[in-house]
Amino acid sequence: MTKEQLCEYRELQKEIKRLQARIEKLKDKNEGYVADVVKGSSIEFPYTQHPILIEGFDAEKKQASISRFKELLSKRVEKSMNRSIEIAEFICNIESVKIRTIFEYRYYDLMTWQQIAYKIGVTDESYPRRIHDKFFEDSPN
Known part of the structure; x- marks a missing residue:
């Protein structure tokens, strides 16, 4: 183990915290937002036609993209944790x-x-x- 590898421990800890916070923020992210305009009319006479804005989230698209991104971040967290454990084992074995x-x-x-x-x-x-x-x-x- 070198000094550089040990110094990496600090950065790994920061990265793990940052990635975990990012995963938490991902739940609130507005991916999959969709909007459309449709035509509708009044329910009473004179039945005038007017545009209606419909907004919302495409749940499947949002979940798929969030899941994929969370999986990517989770893999990075796992790699960083494994590296941190190697460094911790080195220190414990002194x-x-x-x-x-x-x-x-x-x-x-x-x-x-x-x-x-x-x-x-x-x-x-x-x-x-x-x-x-x-x-x-x-x-x-």
């Missing part, structure tokens, strides 16, 4: 508690190096960053 904690703060909690340093009880913000970078230098990947 043996050193200190390193694992730094990685969790950095990638799960989206903390800055300064916040991480404060959380682990050191004043130098470069300390957790050095531990983080050293882990990648020492790792065989």
Whole structure:
């Protein structure tokens, strides 16, 4: 696992939230809207003819397009979730508690190096960053 792949975790989490919100919004989308004008007349004498506007939704068309789009978005959510799980498994498999904690703060909690340093009880913000970078230098990947 590389730093770039780990940094991708943040973006994956944002993408998952964004896609799930989009799926929810899809329910309100006005696809399949149809309108037509027909001719009608009064029910009483003099029976004058006049245009009548009919508006509505083509339920089948709307459902088909929404279902197809939801399916597409759901596949993207699933891919992002699978990638997130791979990254989470990598972090969980780090043996050193200190390193694992730094990685969790950095990638799960989206903390800055300064916040991480404060959380682990050191004043130098470069300390957790050095531990983080050293882990990648020492790792065989």
